[in-house]
Amino acid sequence: MKKVLVTGGSGLVGSHLIPLLRSKGYQVVLLSRKERKREGITTAKWDIDSGYIDEEALEGLYAIIHLAGAGIADERWTDARKKVIIDSRVKSAKLLHRALESRSDKPEVFISASGINYYGTKTTEKVYAETDPPSADFIGRCCVEWEAAADLFSPGSRVVKLRTGVVLSGAGGALEKIAKPVKMGFGAPLGSGKQYMPYIHISDLCEMYLHALEKNTVRGAYNAVNGDHQTNKSLTKAIAGALKKPLWLPNVPGFAMKLVFGELASILLGGSRASADKIQETGFTFKFDNLKAALADIYR
Numbered sequence: 001m002k003k004v005l006v007t008g009g010s011g012l013v014g015s016h017l018i019p020l021l022r023s024k025g026y027q028v029v030l031l032s033r034k035e036r037k038r039e040g041i042t043t044a045k046w047d048i049d050s051g052y053i054d055e056e057a058l059e060g061l062y063a064i065i066h067l068a069g070a071g072i073a074d075e076r077w078t079d080a081r082k083k084v085i086i087d088s089r090v091k092s093a094k095l096l097h098r099a100l101e102s103r104s105d106k107p108e109v110f111i112s113a114s115g116i117n118y119y120g121t122k123t124t125e126k127v128y129a130e131t132d133p134p135s136a137d138f139i140g141r142c143c144v145e146w147e148a149a150a151d152l153f154s155p156g157s158r159v160v161k162l163r164t165g166v167v168l169s170g171a172g173g174a175l176e177k178i179a180k181p182v183k184m185g186f187g188a189p190l191g192s193g194k195q196y197m198p199y200i201h202i203s204d205l206c207e208m209y210l211h212a213l214e215k216n217t218v219r220g221a222y223n224a225v226n227g228d229h230q231t232n233k234s235l236t237k238a239i240a241g242a243l244k245k246p247l248w249l250p251n252v253p254g255f256a257m258k259l260v261f262g263e264l265a266s267i268l269l270g271g272s273r274a275s276a277d278k279i280q281e282t283g284f285t286f287k288f289d290n291l292k293a294a295l296a297d298i299y300r
């Protein structure tokens with residue numbers, strides 16, 4: 001059995017990915033900051049600030065999937081919060097790297113989450129591809145540091161970075177946040193509503209992690225979005241339609257969003273399109289390549 005360590009596997013993506021990995025015959029170890037109990041899987045602890053990691057969890061690893069990270073949109077981006085957002089992704093990867101340095105049984109594969117906001121939060125008609133440069137704003141810099149920490153594992157391990165868009169799931173995350181006011185009859189597009197929101201159904205994202213794990217020609221950065229270009233307005237409308245709710249309010253003004261959320265509003269109010277070509281060229285196919293199908297599956 002190949003052993004896969006999943007950091008932050010207790011979250012939205014991990015909770016879907018771990019059962020998938022187990023169904024494919026992998027032995028999974030969940031690495032968490034807390035004592036966790038999960039039937040059928042080994043759990044281990046780490047403490048990123050003190051530099052502690054359960055060494056046993058690192059024995060004989062085939063792969064590491066690095067999902068850990070403090071919620072990007074959970075709190076206003078104060079300087080302290082920005083540090084938590086970066087450290088939870090970067091310091092954590094560096095801790096793993098240090099802990100593995102002296103071992104002969106290094107993992108063959110290291111796969112890290114990254115964000116589609118690598119390219120920034122400007123609203124344009126450009127379709128961003130993996131060869132495009134990162135943006136210089138906070139979120140772009142965060143992704144650059146996150147990916148650079150993943151690259152520390154190369155050349156010893158095959159490194160893959162999945163620049164993830166909004167993950168659509170029925171079990172929480174962004175969709176729940178967008179759908180909540182819609183369900184209450186107060187849904188409205190944000191700002192201009194014209195900002196693109198590259199997205200991916202959680203099943204496709206988890207299949208993409210599996211693809212990255214199993215296909216050894218997959219290496220480097222890939223956009224983890226399905227290439228169906230939806231704006232904030234079209235996405236909000238589609239969610240309202242799927243929930244059979246009307247959308248009658250005017251857009252939430254951008255200035256109000258900035259007042260409430262501060263700099264964090266940038267990721268809610270801006271966004272361009274992103275290409276899904278590169279991952280598809282590796283043989284990956286999306287089950288949910290359009291919003292109607294994705295939402296129908298989630299709200300079935």
Ligand SMILES: NC(=O)c1ccc[n+]([C@@H]2O[C@H](COP(=O)([O-])OP(=O)(O)OC[C@H]3O[C@@H](n4cnc5c(N)ncnc54)[C@H](OP(=O)(O)O)[C@@H]3O)[C@@H](O)[C@H]2O)c1
Nearest residue numbers: 008010011012013032033067068069070088113164166167
């Ligand atoms: N969901 C999305 O729409 C989306 C979009 C783009 C990128 N991503 C990225 O994909 C990864 C997985 O996403 P997700 O939605 O599953 O995230 P999530 O539900 O927020 O879970 C992330 C996990 O990270 C760990 N974590 C939280 N705060 C931490 C901290 N301060 N230090 C260390 N670990 C911490 C937690 O695990 P423990 O409590 O067990 O330690 C948590 O369960 C994240 O890195 C996220 O940024 C997600």
